Amino acid sequence: MTYLLKGETGDWEVVIGLEVHAQVLTNSKLFSGASAAFGAAPNSQVSPVDAGMPGMLPVINKECVTKAVLTGLGLNAKINNVSVFERKNYFYPDLPQGYQISQYQHPIVGNGEIEIDLADGTVKKIGVERLHLEQDAGKSLHDQHPQKSFVDLNRSGNPLMEIVSKPDMRSPEEAGAYVTKLRAIVRYLGTCDGNMDEGSMRCDVNVSVRKPGAELGTRCEIKNVNSVRFVQQAIEYEARRQIEVIEGGGKIVQETRLFDTKQGTTRSMRSKEDAHDYRYFPDPDLLPLVVNDNTIAEIKKTMPELPDAKKHRFIKDLGLSVQDASVLVQERDRAIFFEKAAQGHDAKLVANWLTTELLGALNKAEKELKDSPIKAADLGALVGLISDNTISGRIAKEVFAEMFATGKSPGMIVEEKGLKQVTDTGAIEKVVAEVLAENPDKVAEFKGGKDKLFGFFVGAVMKKSGGKANPGIVNDLLKKKLEQ
Amino acid sequence: MTKLTDLTIAGALDGLRKKEFTAVEIVDAHIKGAEAARHLNCFITETFDSAREQAKAADERYAKGVALPLDGIPIAMKDLFCTEGVQTTAASRILEGFKPPYESTVSGNLKKDGTISLGKANLDEFAMGSSNTTSGYGNVINPWKRKGDNKDLVPGGSSGGSAAAVSARMAMGATGTDTGGSIRQPAAFCGIAGIKPTYGRCSRFGIVAFASSLDQAGPFARNTEDCALLLKSMAGWDPKDSTSVNTPVPDYTAQLNAGVKGLKIGVPKEYRVEGTNPEIIAMWDKGVQMLKDAGAEIVNVSLPHTAYALQTYYVIAPAECSSNLARYDGVRFGKRVEGDNLIDTYENTRAAGFGKEVRRRILIGTYVLSAGYYDAYYNKARKVRKLIWQDFVEAYKKCDVLLTPTAPTPAFAIGENTQDPVTMYLNDIFTIPASMAGMPGMALPIGLSNDGLPLGLQLIGKPFDEETIFRVAQSLEKAAAFTAVPQNIVGKAA
Numbered sequence: 002m003t004y005l006l007k008g009e010t011g012d013w014e015v016v017i018g019l020e021v022h023a024q025v026l027t028n029s030k031l032f033s034g035a036s037a038a039f040g041a042a043p044n045s046q047v048s049p050v051d052a053g054m055p056g057m058l059p060v061i062n063k064e065c066v067t068k069a070v071l072t073g074l075g076l077n078a079k080i081n082n083v084s085v086f087e088r089k090n091y092f093y094p095d096l097p098q099g100y101q102i103s104q105y106q107h108p109i110v111g112n113g114e115i116e117i118d119l120a121d122g123t124v125k126k127i128g129v130e131r132l133h134l135e136q137d138a139g140k141s142l143h144d145q146h147p148q149k150s151f152v153d154l155n156r157s158g159n160p161l162m163e164i165v166s167k168p169d170m171r172s173p174e175e176a177g178a179y180v181t182k183l184r185a186i187v188r189y190l191g192t193c194d195g196n197m198d199e200g201s202m203r204c205d206v207n208v209s210v211r212k213p214g215a216e217l218g219t220r221c222e223i224k225n226v227n228s229v230r231f232v233q234q235a236i237e238y239e240a241r242r243q244i245e246v247i248e249g250g251g252k253i254v255q256e257t258r259l260f261d262t263k264q265g266t267t268r269s270m271r272s273k274e275d276a277h278d279y280r281y282f283p284d285p286d287l288l289p290l291v292v293n294d295n296t297i298a299e300i301k302k303t304m305p306e307l308p309d310a311k312k313h314r315f316i317k318d319l320g321l322s323v324q325d326a327s328v329l330v331q332e333r334d335r336a337i338f339f340e341k342a343a344q345g346h347d348a349k350l351v352a353n354w355l356t357t358e359l360l361g362a363l364n365k366a367e368k369e370l371k372d373s374p375i376k377a378a379d380l381g382a383l384v385g386l387i388s389d390n391t392i393s394g395r396i397a398k399e400v401f402a403e404m405f406a407t408g409k410s411p412g413m414i415v416e417e418k419g420l421k422q423v424t425d426t427g428a429i430e431k432v433v434a435e436v437l438a439e440n441p442d443k444v445a446e447f448k449g450g451k452d453k454l455f456g457f458f459v460g461a462v463m464k465k466s467g468g469k470a471n472p473g474i475v476n477d478l479l480k481k482k483l484e485q
Numbered sequence: 486m487t488k489l490t491d492l493t494i495a496g497a498l499d500g501l502r503k504k505e506f507t508a509v510e511i512v513d514a515h516i517k518g519a520e521a522a523r524h525l526n527c528f529i530t531e532t533f534d535s536a537r538e539q540a541k542a543a544d545e546r547y548a549k550g551v552a553l554p555l556d557g558i559p560i561a562m563k564d565l566f567c568t569e570g571v572q573t574t575a576a577s578r579i580l581e582g583f584k585p586p587y588e589s590t591v592s593g594n595l596k597k598d599g600t601i602s603l604g605k606a607n608l609d610e611f612a613m614g615s616s617n618t619t620s621g622y623g624n625v626i627n628p629w630k631r632k633g634d635n636k637d638l639v640p641g642g643s644s645g646g647s648a649a650a651v652s653a654r655m656a657m658g659a660t661g662t663d664t665g666g667s668i669r670q671p672a673a674f675c676g677i678a679g680i681k682p683t684y685g686r687c688s689r690f691g692i693v694a695f696a697s698s699l700d701q702a703g704p705f706a707r708n709t710e711d712c713a714l715l716l717k718s719m720a721g722w723d724p725k726d727s728t729s730v731n732t733p734v735p736d737y738t739a740q741l742n743a744g745v746k747g748l749k750i751g752v753p754k755e756y757r758v759e760g761t762n763p764e765i766i767a768m769w770d771k772g773v774q775m776l777k778d779a780g781a782e783i784v785n786v787s788l789p790h791t792a793y794a795l796q797t798y799y800v801i802a803p804a805e806c807s808s809n810l811a812r813y814d815g816v817r818f819g820k821r822v823e824g825d826n827l828i829d830t831y832e833n834t835r836a837a838g839f840g841k842e843v844r845r846r847i848l849i850g851t852y853v854l855s856a857g858y859y860d861a862y863y864n865k866a867r868k869v870r871k872l873i874w875q876d877f878v879e880a881y882k883k884c885d886v887l888l889t890p891t892a893p894t895p896a897f898a899i900g901e902n903t904q905d906p907v908t909m910y911l912n913d914i915f916t917i918p919a920s921m922a923g924m925p926g927m928a929l930p931i932g933l934s935n936d937g938l939p940l941g942l943q944l945i946g947k948p949f950d951e952e953t954i955f956r957v958a959q960s961l962e963k964a965a966a967f968t969a970v971p972q973n974i975v976g977k978a979a
Contacts, residue, residue, distance in 0.1 A: 054812075055567060055575070055583070055694075056585070056589060057690075058689060058690050060724065090808050090854070099808065099811020099812045100808055100811060285696075285728075286728065
C-alpha cells in the first residue's frame with residue numbers, strides 16, 4: 002500500500018529517517034554516580050562531574066555499556082568491539098562541560114534492522130544505521146522568571162542511546178510503526194522505559210520528498226518530537242510544506258525545524274549555514290571502549306524473546322492471525338498476559354477475548370493492562386469454560402462483564418449465578434416440546450417451507466432456558482422434532 | 486646541626502622519628518622562610534594557620550608512635566590541584582575565589598601520608614607557559630641570580646612557584662604537573678630535582694585540566710631520594726581517572742643505591758640541537774662521563790622524529806585545552822562579567838578572566854579542530870605523535886634510560902624570550918618528546934653555569950620504570966655532588 006501525496010505536478014513520495022534518543026534504564030548517569038531518576042527537585046541529582054567542575058573526570062558506567070550492547074543485539078545489529086567517545090564542542094548554559102561526550106566516528110553498535118507491522122497486515126524491514134552512547138544535556142527553563150533563564154542539571158550526564166534509522170520509511174504510518182516497535186524492543190529488553198511523555202524517548206525526524214523513483218530530495222530535521230502521534234503529524238505537515246515549496250518554484254534548504262504541538266506545524270530553527278562546527282575529537286579523558294566477543298556472548302545469553310520472535314512463534318505454533326499476534330506482542334506486558342492466559346487453553350480463542358473484549362473494556366475504563374481487574378489465569382479459565390461447553394459464548398460475555406466489574410473468577414460467577422450450560426438432552430427436549438406446542442402456526446409455516454423460521458425456534462428455546470441450553474444440542478433436537 | 490630548612494625529607498623524617506625536633510618546629514621554620522621570601526611570589530594562597538594545626542597533630546602522632554609515612558613534612562601544592570575548601574585558581578582570574586568541594590586524588594594521597602601543605606603555589610595560568618610569567622597573580626621570581634647581575638630571573642614554568650619554593654627552602658618538597666616540561670624545566674631553572682612519572686602513574690582526578698592526554702602530576706624535591714618518597718605517596722591507580730593505570734607502585738627508594746653497573750644509558754643524537762647553550766652541551770657530556778665512570782654502558786641511539794615533537798605538541802595541547810577550558814563560562818562558578826545577552830556574557834567573562842597566553846592557545850586549539858583543518862593539523866599531529874612514541878619504543882630495545890639536557894638554556898631574565906611566543910615554546914624542546922610519548926622523565930641539577938646558574942640533565946625512562954630513573958639519578962647525584970644554594974632567599978625587607 003503505497004503512500005503518495007498528490008501535488009499539482011503529480012504524486013510525491015515521502016522519505017523518512019528517524020533518530021531516536023532513548024535514555025538507558027540505569028540507576029546512575031553515563032559518567033558519574035549521580036542518580037538518573039526522573040522527576041526529582043531541580044539540581045538535586047548533580048555530581049561535580051555532571052556540573053563540569055574543574056578537574057572532574059568521566060568514568061564510564063558499565064551498566065550503560067551492557068544495555069547498549071543488549072539493545073544492539075535486539076536490533077539485530079553488529080556490535081563493534083572497539084568504540085570511541087568523542088567530544089562535541091559547543092557553548093550553552095545547560096551544557097556544563099562546554100562539550101557533550103558522544104560517539105561519532107566509532108559507535109558501539111553498527112548496522113542492524115527491525116521489522117515493523119503495518120495495519121494491512123504486511124511487515125516491512127527498516128534498517129538501523131547505528132546506535133551510539135552519549136550524555137544528555139541539562140535543561141534550560143525559560144518560563145520561570147521574566148528576565149532570567151534557569152538551568153536544571155539533573156538530566157545533565159544522563160545516559161542516552163541514539164538510534165539512527167536508515168531513510169527507509171515512506172509514510173507517517175511506517176514512522177509510527179517504527180517508533181512503536183523500537184519502544185517495544187527496548188521495553189522487552191529492559192534497556193529503556195520508553196516513556197515518551199517523560200522524555201526518556203525522543204525523536205528527531207528527517208523528512209524529504211521526491212517524485213517516486215527520483216533521487217533523494219533535500220531533507221529537513223524536525224527536532225524533539227515526543228509522541229508517536231506527533232511524529233506522524235509532523236511528517237504529514239512537513240511533507241506537504243516541502244511539496245508546496247517545490248511546486249511553488251522554491252527550493253528546500255537543509256535546516257533544523259521545530260514541531261509546534263498546538264498548531265501541528267513545523268517552523269525553522271536554524272539553517273545549515275548557522276550550524277555549529279562541533280569540533281569533534283576523541284575525548285582524552287576516556288580510553289577507547291573495548292567490548293570483546295566473550296562479553297557480547299555473555300550479554301546475549303540474557304536476551305529475552307523479542308516481539309518479532311514472539312510474533313512469529315504465536316503465528317506458527319499457536320496458529321494466531323498476523324493481526325492478533327502483532328497486537329499481542331506490541332507491549333511486553335500484553336504478551337506476558339496472553340501467554341499466561343493461553344496456558345492450557347485454546348490460544349486463538351484467548352487471543353480473541355484478550356484483544357477484543359479485555360483490551361476494549363480496559364480502553365473504555367481508561368485502565369492499563371497491569372491494572373486489569375481480570376487476571377490472566379481467569380481469562381484463560383473463562384475460555385476454558387467455553388471450550389468445554391460449560392457455558393456458551395453468549396453467557397461468557399455476561400460472565401466476562403461480571404468478572405471485569407468484580408474481579409471474581411469465572412467459575413465462581415457461573416456457580417453463583419447458575420449459568421452452567423444445560424447439556425441434559427431430556428431437559429432441553431422438554432423445552433423444545435414446549436416451544437413447539439406454544440407456536441403451532443409457526444410450526445406449520447416452517448413445514449410449509451419457510452426454513453428461515455428455524456432461527457426463531459432456536460432463539461425461543463434459548464430464551465426459555467435462560468440462555469443456558471447448549472446451542473448445539475438445541476439445534477439437533479429442533480431439527481429432529483421439526484422434521485418428524 | 487643542619488638548619489631545619491636545609492634538611493632533606495628523608496633527613497627530617499629521621500630526625501622527627503628520633504625526636505630531635507618537632508613537626509611544629511619544622512613547619513614554623515619553613516613558614517618563616519616563606520614569609521621572608523614573599524617577594525618571590527611563590528604562593529597564591531598561603532595556608533600557614535592550618536599548616537601549624539596539622540603540625541601539632543603530626544607531633545601527637547609521633548608521640549604516640551603512630552606517625553604516618555611522611556608525617557610533618559611541609560610541602561607546597563601547585564595551585565592546579567583542587568583542594569577541598571581552599572581557594573584553587575589555576576593562576577587564572579577566572580577562578581578567583583573558587584573553593585572546590587572536593588580534593589584531588591594526588592593532594593589527598595599526600596595529606597593522608599601526613600605531608601603538610603603551606604599553600605597553593607603560583608604557576609603559569611592554567612599551566613600554560615615556560616616562565617611563570619602568564620600567571621594572573623603575578624610573576625614568580627627565581628631565587629637564583631646571575632653572578633654580578635641583579636636582574637630577576639624566571640623560575641621556569643609552568644610549575645614555577647613550586648620549584649622556586651623548594652629551591653628557596655620554603656618547602657621541603659612540592660607538587661607539580663607536567664604537560665610538556667612543566668616540572669622538569671622549572672626544576673632545571675631552580676637547581677632542584679623533579680620527576681614527571683609515566684602518563685597514567687598518578688591520578689589526574691581533581692587536577693585542573695590543561696591537556697588531558699599529556700597532563701601528569703609529579704613531585705619536586707632537592708634530591709632524588711626525596712622525589713622517590715613523594716612520588717610513592719602521590720602515585721597509584723585511581724578508579725576516578727580512567728587513564729590512570731592499575732599497576733603496583735614499587736617502593737622507589739628500595740633500589741636507589743643499586744648503582745648503574747649493567748645499565749645501558751642511551752644518548753640520543755637528535756638532542757644535539759643547534760642553538761643549545763654550549764655549557765649545557767658540555768654538562769651533558771660530563772653527565773655521560775659520570776655514568777660511564779660509575780659503570781654504565783653508554784649507547785648512541787636515535788629518536789628520528791624528535792624535531793617534530795614541538796610542532797605536534799602545539800597542535801595537540803591547544804586542541805585539548807580549547808575544549809577543556811570551555812567550562813569556564815561564568816555560569817556555575819568563578820568569575821562572571823554580565824553582558825546584554827548570553828553570548829555577550831560568555832565573551833565578557835572569558836575576555837576578562839583569561840590572560841593573553843591562554844586566549845592564544847584556545848584560539849590555536851579551536852582552529853586546528855575546525856572543519857576543514859582537522860585532518861591537516863589535529864589528525865596529522867596524532868599520527869606524528871604515534872611515530873614519536875615508536876621512536877622511544879625502538880630506542881628502549883637498545884638502552885634502559887636516556888640521558889639528555891633538560892632545557893636549552895639556564896634561567897633567563899623576566900622579559901627575555903617574550904618577543905614572540907615561539908622562542909618561549911622552544912624552551913620545552915627537550916622535555917616535550919617524552920611528554921608526547923607518555924614516558925617518565927626526571928630533571929636533576931648537575932652543576933652551575935659560568936654565571937652561577939644551575940644546569941641540569943634529564944633522564945627519560947621506560948613506561949612505569951621510574952625505579953630505574955631514580956637509580957641512575959642517584960648515581961649522577963652522587964657524582965655531581967651539587968650543593969649550591971640560591972642567593973636570593975631572604976627578601977630585601979627582611
